[in-house]
Amino acid sequence: MTETTHPILLFGATTATGAACLELAAGRPVVVAGRRPPQGWPGESFLAIDLNGTSLPSPEALPENALLVSFAPIWLLAPFLAALHDSLGGLGRRLPLAAVVACSSSSVITKRFAANREDRRLVERLLHSEDSLEATCAKAAIPCRILRPTLIYGQAGDRGDQNLSRLLQMMRRLPLLPLPAETGKRQPIHGRQLAASALHLADSAAREPADSASLRIALGGDETLSYTTMLQRLQQAARQRDPLDRAGRCRLLPLPTGLFHLLAAPLLPITAKGFEAVLRMEANLAGFTPVHSLLGIEPEPFPVAPLAWHPPSRSLGES
């Protein structure tokens, strides 16, 4: 069977990564599943599924022998798929999937020893969901690949990230940005690179024996750079696009580590998570599989275009 005969069942299509996935999968049969379709997506290729809801889709509504690719929260996908597997089993049917590729997060590694409870709970939730998804796929004899991406950025269609776009916005608002003298490493991955990896893994997993071992892959961009260099590259890109963009003119101010901690300290009683997020600027959140080695292509330096220049209206933190 050639890979193009498998339809793609896509969750999380309304993220920037999902939009990039739709662009990359153009010409292939795709069914988008979720609470709402991306703008302009044809109704006949949309399956209304609330991963948090109680109702399951009817077996007839599901595409046959599909590659399930998900950029939705894994803690919603895992129980949904387990419930669907059990419900179909009750009808004497099986999950009509040829492979499952789902996004977890590198936070499962990097926030393992976080000082705040919220982050440690996130790690537990991610690990539990990864285990559960693997168990369902093992029961159903479906090859399973779990991606643990780090900092996702970039624009696809009308969708942009909520990470680097927020840093650009902050640099636009501030005349100077205090930073610790030594910042930690980052390995940001563009949504298009993540989408290409997910499709690549889905296609290759579908060619593997049904009982092939599941894989968990921590995935990053091709370039590892310090947090400060990442900001400088963003500033460079902003100046190239628009010399008047104030993000390009914000002064990055390296401070001695002790002084930086002192400045951040007032955050601690207000938000322990926020305080730790500021201190994380000094942590190395890198060392993941570079996307080019997974795809077997030339490495792409940071930043990969297109960037999201402004954050979307709803905002989330770096994960």
Ligand SMILES: NC(=O)c1ccc[n+]([C@@H]2O[C@H](COP(=O)([O-])OP(=O)(O)OC[C@H]3O[C@@H](n4cnc5c(N)ncnc54)[C@H](OP(=O)(O)O)[C@@H]3O)[C@@H](O)[C@H]2O)c1
């Ligand atoms: N952002 C990062 O830096 C980062 C880092 C590591 C891992 N990740 C993971 O990478 C993936 C993409 O991240 P993101 O930040 O771009 O996306 P996100 O903000 O976590 O978006 C989640 C996606 O899941 C869909 N979704 C949420 N609840 C749903 C429900 N109840 N039923 C059906 N669909 C639902 C959303 O659709 P609607 O809201 O449109 O319905 C949206 O398309 C996620 O799996 C995330 O956990 C993200």
